[in-house]
Amino acid sequence: MFPIIDFHVHVYPALPLSSELKKVRSSLKSVLEPVSQLQHNAQSLIRKFPQFSRKFLEEITTPSVIPHLLIESQFDDLITEMNTHNVEKAVVIPHPPIISNDFVYYECRKAPNRLITSTFIDPQTMTKKEDLVAFYNQGVRIFKINPIQSGVPAEAPYYNDFLEYLNSKKAIVILHTGNIYSHLFKAPDKGDVKNFIPWFTRYPDIKFLLAHMNFNEPHRAIEQASLYENVFLLTSWQPTDVIEKAINKVGVSKILFASDWPLLGGNILTQKNRILQLFKNKKISEQDLKNIFAENAKHLLA
Numbered sequence: 001m002f003p004i005i006d007f008h009v010h011v012y013p014a015l016p017l018s019s020e021l022k023k024v025r026s027s028l029k030s031v032l033e034p035v036s037q038l039q040h041n042a043q044s045l046i047r048k049f050p051q052f053s054r055k056f057l058e059e060i061t062t063p064s065v066i067p068h069l070l071i072e073s074q075f076d077d078l079i080t081e082m083n084t085h086n087v088e089k090a091v092v093i094p095h096p097p098i099i100s101n102d103f104v105y106y107e108c109r110k111a112p113n114r115l116i117t118s119t120f121i122d123p124q125t126m127t128k129k130e131d132l133v134a135f136y137n138q139g140v141r142i143f144k145i146n147p148i149q150s151g152v153p154a155e156a157p158y159y160n161d162f163l164e165y166l167n168s169k170k171a172i173v174i175l176h177t178g179n180i181y182s183h184l185f186k187a188p189d190k191g192d193v194k195n196f197i198p199w200f201t202r203y204p205d206i207k208f209l210l211a212h213m214n215f216n217e218p219h220r221a222i223e224q225a226s227l228y229e230n231v232f233l234l235t236s237w238q239p240t241d242v243i244e245k246a247i248n249k250v251g252v253s254k255i256l257f258a259s260d261w262p263l264l265g266g267n268i269l270t271q272k273n274r275i276l277q278l279f280k281n282k283k284i285s286e287q288d289l290k291n292i293f294a295e296n297a298k299h300l301l302a
């Protein structure tokens with residue numbers, strides 16, 4: 001009933017599926033649904049384990065996203081999912097080399113009223129400021145930095161020119177926050193929010209959106225959003241109790257809906273229900289709910 005703007009989704013390139021698999025694809029989706037729910041619940045429990053076992057659990061569970069991607073991960077799947085859950089618009093995020101910047105730009109142009117392009121600051125394909133300016137000149141206003149994926153840590157001088165430029169343009173930068181201990185990533189331990197702290201004052205005109213609220217250690221992301229005016233929190237991967245704590249500490253106006261669809265399957269519904277729960281339990285008002293779902297995002301995108 002309440003419209004949503006989702007600040008974090010992915011679209012994957014078409015998979016080379018056999019015609020048989022294509023036929024069973026939609027029926028597999030309902031088969032995997034309960035599995036998805038279990039995984040979403042398990043994911044928010046991993047943080048409760050001691051650090052050494054958590055690393056092991058993340059290593060073995062991260063590849064479990066793959067079966068979901070076979071079933072639901074492409075442009076048509078996303079639009080269907082958005083229509084089902086009343087998502088008006090979604091910010092599509094590249095994940096090079098699997099999901100390139102050019103691919104995302106092209107996909108978003110297929111539904112310009114629904115999908116918003118973002119560009120990944122990717123050391124493999126972006127070596128100088130002009131490479132980024134080219135995307136800005138094509139209308140991109142949202143940029144993503146993810147050191148665990150790119151392998152280039154926040155303290156590297158590589159980012160300086162790009163961030164100077166984006167600061168002068170008052171752009172939005174989404175930061176992946178949180179270490180994820182999996183060999184699928186180049187630098188699993190370079191994701192903690194503490195690495196980005198110098199940027200929050202050095203680039204005061206950039207709006208920094210902390211994706212995943214530092215994942216398994218959200219208290220540090222919440223702390224940063226409470227200290228800096230230009231730091232906001234995205235809800236993806238966080239359970240209801242953490243979102244409630246974040247609201248209480250930083251205020252509703254800094255919390256934005258994000259699902260990270262399609263990583264475990266059913267991400268949009270899961271994240272939507274987690275926030276609706278706060279409204280149903282009278283922890284937040286109807287206006288708060290509207291703000292988290294869409295109004296705060298509209299404000300940032302205006």
Ligand SMILES: [Zn+2]
Pocket residue numbers: 008009010093260
């Ligand atoms: Zn993501």
